Every structure is written in C-alpha cells, then in structure tokens.
Amino acid sequence: xxxxxxxxxxxxxxxxxxxxxxxxxxxxxxxxxxxxxxxxxxxxxxxxxxxxxxxxxxxxxxxxxxxxxx
Numbered sequence: 188x189x190x191x192x193x194x195x196x197x198x199x200x201x202x203x204x205x206x207x208x209x210x211x212x213x214x215x216x217x218x219x220x221x222x223x224x225x226x227x228x229x230x231x232x233x234x235x236x237x238x239x240x241x242x243x244x245x246x247x248x249x250x251x252x253x254x255x256x257x
Contacts, residue, residue: 203243215247216247218252219233
C-alpha cells in the first residue's frame, strides 16, 4: 500500500474487502473503535464507513465506540 497519494484509499478498500469476506466466512459482528492522535489505523469518519459497510453487508452486526484519551 505504501505512503503514496492513494494509500488511504487502498487501506479503506482493503478493510472493506476484509469485512465482506469475514461475513462470507460466517463472522457475525464488527466492532470499530475510533482512536485519535495515534497516527496508526485512524479513521476520520467511522460512522460514514460503518454506514457504507451496512449497505455492503447483510448479516453482520456493526458497532462503534469512541475512546477519549485525557
């Protein structure tokens, strides 16, 4: 994937593909945690991504949490 101009897009697509494949394999849920200030695996719009995944999956339960760091 690298650090080029399309790295984020490829990262999102890879994640989406994994979620769809996980559902096909029988996984029943996905839990996303929103991390800030870690610079690793950050998603700036978790709810938007979960909304998209809701449209792309049919049986997977999707859950979200925001973790606040003081």
